[in-house]
Amino acid sequence: MQSETRGQDSNTRHICNILPEQDKADSVLLVEVKTPAGNWSSYPLHKHDCDNPPIESYLEEIYYHRINPAQGFVFQRVYTDDLSVDETMFVEDKCVVIVSRGYHPIGVPYGHDSYYLNVMAGPKRQWIFKNHPDHVWMLKS
Numbered sequence: 001m002q003s004e005t006r007g008q009d010s011n012t013r014h015i016c017n018i019l020p021e022q023d024k025a026d027s028v029l030l031v032e033v034k035t036p037a038g039n040w041s042s043y044p045l046h047k048h049d050c051d052n053p054p055i056e057s058y059l060e061e062i063y064y065h066r067i068n069p070a071q072g073f074v075f076q077r078v079y080t081d082d083l084s085v086d087e088t089m090f091v092e093d094k095c096v097v098i099v100s101r102g103y104h105p106i107g108v109p110y111g112h113d114s115y116y117l118n119v120m121a122g123p124k125r126q127w128i129f130k131n132h133p134d135h136v137w138m139l140k141s
Contacts, residue, residue: 072112
């Protein structure tokens with residue numbers, strides 16, 4: 001399995017690619033993500049809900065959250081450009097969040113470490129995400 005650190009400053013998270021797209025499987029991608037307290041994950045804002053390569057691929061996503069300590073929490077927002085989906089959730093230990101479409105950032109408060117098992121699946125095992133245009137500036141050096 002490949003491990004990597006993504007992001008910087010308060011956007012740091014540690015990734016373990018259990019079943020990445022280059023490995024053989026039918027439709028599932030599987031990733032573990034550890035986000036330290038006070039950091040953001042699935043950030044900058046991005047989505048992958050349109051079958052439009054090379055700009056974006058269609059993948060639905062499930063997050064299985066674990067929080068340390070267990071009485072902690074994270075916030076996860078799931079929303080679409082037109083706001084037909086717009087939910088902000090208080091997510092506790094052992095909760096599942098399903099993201100069938102839209103952007104889906106996670107904020108981890110101070111004092112709580114986040115772990116989530118991330119399962120993505122779609123018609124093609126290709127993870128191409130589209131960053132929210134209002135937040136692309138964060139990716140520029």
